[in-house]
Amino acid sequence: MAPEVARKLESPATCILCGVCHAAMDDPGEVKPSALVKGLQLALDPRDVLGAARLQLMKVLRDILRFFIKNLPEKCPKRITVPEDICQV
Ligand code: SF4
Structure with missing residues (x-):
């Protein structure tokens, strides 16, 4: 895996699925933050066969992505960050 790809995956991979983000945020819609972070991690991972199609399957809207970024x-x-270029996936 290229180092720049590994760097993008590093932060979302540290999610411990605690749900604090879900509890702390105003309702961003149907997508729950911890599920979104795991889905984004997979969408960014070149080993995932779905790639960008995963975001469409998850029905993640662009404004929700921007909200999370x-x-x-x-x-x-865990101070997880979502790469801004996920909006281009
Ligand atoms: S993104 Fe952060 S706050 Fe949300 S579930 Fe993962 S570790 Fe917890």
Whole structure:
């Protein structure tokens, strides 16, 4: 795996599925943060056969992605970040 890809996966891979982000955020829609983080991690992983199609299957809206990119680092106890270029996936 290329180092730049591994760097993108590193932060979401540390999610411990604690659910704090879910509890701390105003309702961002049907997608729950911890599930979103795991889904984003897989969508960014070149070993995942679904790739960008995974985001469509998850029905993740662009404005929800932007919401998480902006707010997740300050809410998450693991300071997880979502790469901004996920919106281009
Ligand atoms: S708060 Fe962070 S570690 Fe906890 S579920 Fe959300 S993204 Fe994962």
